[in-house]
Amino acid sequence: MRIYPDTSFLVSLLYSGDRSHAASEAFFVAQTTAEWVTSEWLLFETNNSLRQLCLARNGPDKIMIEGVRRLFKRWHERGNFTRVDADMADAVTECQQLSAAHAIALRMRSADVLHVALLEQINPDLFVTRDADQFKLASQRAFPAQLLS
């Protein structure tokens, strides 16, 4: 099974201090044979979000976050994560179509829409998110999706 996670799930998984980390970890460990698919956009947004955590009051140490980023990169070489290439121009076109179809009815942050647009190209078996808005949008597009709270 190929699973495409979004940034909210990956940050929760990679930052063990997150209040939902246990749920994300349990889900991740349960998928023993799954291939976790990532895109260039997802890697950027995840790494950027992890670094942003350092800005929080009593946030994590920047050296620790750099260690997490490197570990995540290593998991793409010897773990079950796989980066796939996607055509960003096509993805932006898909974003415009998504916006035209759903933006007046659903909460759609621009960066999050891009993940759902990428699903069209990556076509995973499951989309995993912690973001209810993104879950609604992916479901509207008939992508198999799972919302982890």
Next chain:
Amino acid sequence: MNWRESARTPQRTQCGHSVYWVPCHPRPTEENSIDTPALSDNVVSMKTITSRELSRKPSVISNIKPGEAVHVADRKGGLIMTRAKRIAVTPREMMAELGKVTAGCPPMDTQAFLEDGE
């Protein structure tokens, strides 16, 4: 050795890469297609380059990372060079690695923090 045998038994190079030839004619069908399932567990991304690009930049081949493949296309199909992905750790082991890196990190609600920052 024909192309089908070549695809099923890739040759190993000194760099640790696997090499095999693929045809482009006739178009692969269900009957004569390359037996990819065994390869797909190891190869995670493939890019196609021309032989001209290869001659101008041979480092494209020598710098293949684990899990990557390069297809050098030609009229007969081309050459595929792969480097197997080393799946060396299980999800549980990955989480154990993460635990060591993030030991003692302060508790927080990451999603709430990141959404507030937008």
